[in-house]
Amino acid sequence: xxxxxxxxxxxxxxxxxxxxxxxxxxxxxxxxxxxxxxxxxxxxxxxxxxxxxxxxxxxxxxxxxxxxxxxxxxxxxxxxxxxxxxxxxxxxxxxxxxxxxxxxxxxxxxxxxxxxxxxxxxxxxxxxxxxxxxxxxxxxxxxxxxxxxxxxxxxxxxxxxxxxxxxxxxxxxxxxxxxxxxxxxxxxxxxxxxxxxxxxxxxxxxxxxxxxxxxxxxxxxxxxxxxxxxxxxxxxxxxxxxxxxxxxxxxxxxxxxxxxxxxxxxxxxxxxxxxxxxxxxxxxxxxxxxxxxxxxxxxxxxxxxxxxxxxxxxxxxxxxxxxxxxxxxxxxxxxxxxxxxxxxxxxxxxxxxxxxxxxxxxxxxxxxxxxxxxxxxxxxxxxxxxxxxxxxxxxxxxxxxxxxxxxxxxxxxxxxxxxxxxxxxxxxxxxxxxxxxxxxxxxxxxxxxxxxxxxxxxxxxxxxxxxxxx
Amino acid sequence: xxxxxxxxxxxxxxxxxxxxxxxxxxxxxxxxxxxxxxxxxxxxxxxxxxxxxxxxxxxxxxxxxxxxxxxxxxxxxxxxxxxxxxxxxxxxxxxxxxxxxxxxxxxxxxxxxxxxxxxxxxxxxxxxxxxxxxxxxxxxxxxxxxxxxxxxxxxxxxxxxxxxxxxxxxxxxxxxxxxxxxxxxxxxxxxxxxxxxxxxxxxxxxxxxxxxxxxxxxxxxxxxxxxxxxxxxxxxxxxxxxxxxxxxxxxxxxxxxxxxxxxxxxxxxxxxxxxxxxxxxxxxxxxxxxxxxxxxxxxxxxxxxxxxxxxxxxxxxxxxxxxxxxxxxxxxxxxxxxxxxxxxxxxxxxxxxxxxxxxxxxxxxxxxxxxxxxxxxxxxxxxxxxxxxxxxxxxxxxxxxxxxxxxxxxxxxxxxxxxxxxxxxxxxxxxxxxxxxxxxxxxxxxxxxxxxxxxxxxxxxxxxxxxxxxxxxxxxxxxxxxxxxxxxxxxxx
Numbered sequence: 001x002x003x004x005x006x007x008x009x010x011x012x013x014x015x016x017x018x019x020x021x022x023x024x025x026x027x028x029x030x031x032x033x034x035x036x037x038x039x040x041x042x043x044x045x046x047x048x049x050x051x052x053x054x055x056x057x058x059x060x061x062x063x064x065x066x067x068x069x070x071x072x073x074x075x076x077x078x079x080x081x082x083x084x085x086x087x088x089x090x091x092x093x094x095x096x097x098x099x100x101x102x103x104x105x106x107x108x109x110x111x112x113x114x115x116x117x118x119x120x121x122x123x124x125x126x127x128x129x130x131x132x133x134x135x136x137x138x139x140x141x142x143x144x145x146x147x148x149x150x151x152x153x154x155x156x157x158x159x160x161x162x163x164x165x166x167x168x169x170x171x172x173x174x175x176x177x178x179x180x181x182x183x184x185x186x187x188x189x190x191x192x193x194x195x196x197x198x199x200x201x202x203x204x205x206x207x208x209x210x211x212x213x214x215x216x217x218x219x220x221x222x223x224x225x226x227x228x229x230x231x232x233x234x235x236x237x238x239x240x241x242x243x244x245x246x247x248x249x250x251x252x253x254x255x256x257x258x259x260x261x262x263x264x265x266x267x268x269x270x271x272x273x274x275x276x277x278x279x280x281x282x283x284x285x286x287x288x289x290x291x292x293x294x295x296x297x298x299x300x301x302x303x304x305x306x307x308x309x310x311x312x313x314x315x316x317x318x319x320x321x322x323x324x325x326x327x328x329x330x331x332x333x334x335x336x337x338x339x340x341x342x343x344x345x346x347x348x349x350x351x352x353x354x355x356x357x358x359x360x361x362x363x364x365x366x367x368x369x370x371x372x373x374x375x376x377x378x379x380x381x382x383x384x385x386x387x388x389x390x391x392x393x394x395x396x397x398x399x400x401x402x403x404x405x406x407x408x409x410x411x412x413x414x415x416x417x418x419x420x421x422x423x424x425x426x427x428x429x430x431x432x433x434x435x436x437x438x439x440x441x442x443x444x445x446x447x448x449x450x451x452x453x454x455x456x457x458x459x460x461x462x463x464x465x466x467x468x469x470x
Numbered sequence: 471x472x473x474x475x476x477x478x479x480x481x482x483x484x485x486x487x488x489x490x491x492x493x494x495x496x497x498x499x500x501x502x503x504x505x506x507x508x509x510x511x512x513x514x515x516x517x518x519x520x521x522x523x524x525x526x527x528x529x530x531x532x533x534x535x536x537x538x539x540x541x542x543x544x545x546x547x548x549x550x551x552x553x554x555x556x557x558x559x560x561x562x563x564x565x566x567x568x569x570x571x572x573x574x575x576x577x578x579x580x581x582x583x584x585x586x587x588x589x590x591x592x593x594x595x596x597x598x599x600x601x602x603x604x605x606x607x608x609x610x611x612x613x614x615x616x617x618x619x620x621x622x623x624x625x626x627x628x629x630x631x632x633x634x635x636x637x638x639x640x641x642x643x644x645x646x647x648x649x650x651x652x653x654x655x656x657x658x659x660x661x662x663x664x665x666x667x668x669x670x671x672x673x674x675x676x677x678x679x680x681x682x683x684x685x686x687x688x689x690x691x692x693x694x695x696x697x698x699x700x701x702x703x704x705x706x707x708x709x710x711x712x713x714x715x716x717x718x719x720x721x722x723x724x725x726x727x728x729x730x731x732x733x734x735x736x737x738x739x740x741x742x743x744x745x746x747x748x749x750x751x752x753x754x755x756x757x758x759x760x761x762x763x764x765x766x767x768x769x770x771x772x773x774x775x776x777x778x779x780x781x782x783x784x785x786x787x788x789x790x791x792x793x794x795x796x797x798x799x800x801x802x803x804x805x806x807x808x809x810x811x812x813x814x815x816x817x818x819x820x821x822x823x824x825x826x827x828x829x830x831x832x833x834x835x836x837x838x839x840x841x842x843x844x845x846x847x848x849x850x851x852x853x854x855x856x857x858x859x860x861x862x863x864x865x866x867x868x869x870x871x872x873x874x875x876x877x878x879x880x881x882x883x884x885x886x887x888x889x890x891x892x893x894x895x896x897x898x899x900x901x902x903x904x905x906x907x908x909x910x911x912x913x914x915x916x917x918x919x920x921x922x923x924x925x926x927x928x929x930x931x932x933x934x935x936x937x938x939x940x941x942x943x944x945x946x947x948x949x950x951x952x953x954x955x956x957x958x959x960x961x962x963x
Contacts, residue, residue: 381894
């Protein structure tokens, strides 16, 4: 059972053994967090932020693994997929370079930097704990640290404290996470450092029914990195993942975050991504949500310094009776911030897709430029899409707009394709893919874009056939 | 309502002053009529409800209906989700019934009406008496709680149209009232609707029989006059098969320091092929510059497109009230039915408005349009809150929503909180929203063409609201523009 008492018991039993149990601030924070969770309980639709997603069933939900997986197989498969995606991206780039008229004959086409080097830095967590044997962090530029939170708590607790967050942050599941998380990634990017290859964080539920991860990213001034969170399908059965990722982006830093959620069909996935951007910092979040029975992502960024820029980009696909919810919030606290938000959803079967996007412009945040869009495609009779694009504005010199649509494929476009000899099924698939691909196009890193594309095609019926058509 | 005060007519040299002057206009309808009124004691209890019901000579079933609503109300708590802030209302500190004392049998003609009362209406510009005939508007004027004069009743009667006060309808057409009352807004619908159901004092009743196009626009002026009096009117409009009607509602309240509560319920019912157009200009007293006083306007308005091809259209211009909490909605039950919502909401000083609409698509091929223009000035706060819901059987539903906000000054707030819930794949739902302000360059452009700053502000505001104004009946459009402190020459339609 996953009732509140169960988690209170878990906290009582495990708190003393958690990393950092000797740190008074962390002990207090964990206690406050579990108290808050006990107080709030699993959110129900009576809470405004959960109006379309209820976790009330969690109180009765038994969490159990029916069939465990071998984590090394999962990691190997994932790395192979990434390699294939990188190969595909390289091929595409080479082809592009060859056909481009300005490339001199005979000279080797030049590859974009992100294609030229290795597969990146792999940090693997199994059942909520760092798995060094499966990880391959590799060489890092000076001043960059990538490792586990547990180690960081032992070595540099004061640095972790500054980034850890508070018991009151986020929604109730984030509080549960604060109380229980034993590990997660710890990424520190020193001033001006740049990590060229992506930092892959892989979280596998292999044998445990629940895992709780807290990832902290601290980017000092001018630092640059791309961080990928992979949640591949793990153990079969009702499992729970809670994850909190916090990004502190100092002045003029560039942090790109991509989350690829492909959890097993019965999994419950509750995640929070929180960023704080200083002056001129650029934060990009891509959220690709394809798996789990219920997935909820709370994504928030605060433009706390002047001239910060944020891009929240997302794509979700759900079928069967699955439920996917993105709850985003962009907080413009200082002047001249720019934010762009684009979300698209594909809903099939009896699935339900929920999007809430709040843009908050504080009185101080003059000359804010914010734009938000959410479009949903209903692919079946019983699918449901709920959208709540919200603007909350306290400044007058701003440019803010939002738009939301829900609909089905354009009959004219379908007709056009069919008149060109594409059969109805594939015309439909092609248009569905094209609708979703727009989101993927915003992923600047070519191999990651290719990875996202492969993951999408896997989700679409007859994706393999579609691949030939493209 | 009279034209705005001369405060705006002076032409300050500086641009900033022009906007200031535009914002600082006095409340032109702020006068009080001294009348002998017949009131019940303060507070709310079953006894008070029995007293109201007895005083109005109501049948037992209506008293029971009120009491049931009251008992339900006791179990409810005031809604807290709206983006408005105010101290809790003491519901025991309100006088729930107030009627001008009149001759025993009530006024039989305008000559019998208290001249003081008529002067009030005159000051407000209500086209009562001869002016009514000239303007071609039938007026059911509600003064506090009792309808004092109804004109044009005879002419309407010839077409079979019933247009009377609610109390009169209860006496003369009880079967109609009983059949339709509470079928769109059930007594327990929400906190304020339940309160209204328990204590409602009067309102308008309109019945358009089968196939009749109402020969004139119907209009009601509501006016809160007596001190410490809440106004709880109830309006019920029924358009039978193929009938159509345009209904106008205008509101003003005199200036007062304490806050007054206004909790009305409006129910519209449109059967097959019927059309109801409901227009409101709401100009209750908004409170002074420091937010002292003003009306709390907590209103439940809902239309039910019960029949196929029926059409309900809400148009509102909300410039008054300290706090507005109002969501005129349409339930699109009939196949091919249509719902519209057109709104202009202006908040100035410390006014707060949380308004919007709900469009519930249930029938096949239903369509709805939402057009909302919010203007925030001073320290005003303006929120659009909406819901577009497409239920699993609503094949071919179509919605288009456009919400625009205009900000004047750097201390105001504008929010947009729409919700879209779609459960049918053939639905086509679109929502667009923008927020902008009156730009210095826009003002500069107008001024360098010889247009005064104040006229330029007016022009821009009017241009911003044009799409909604053109939905208003002529007289209302004129009034609405005056209310925004603006004169737009000629091109109003």
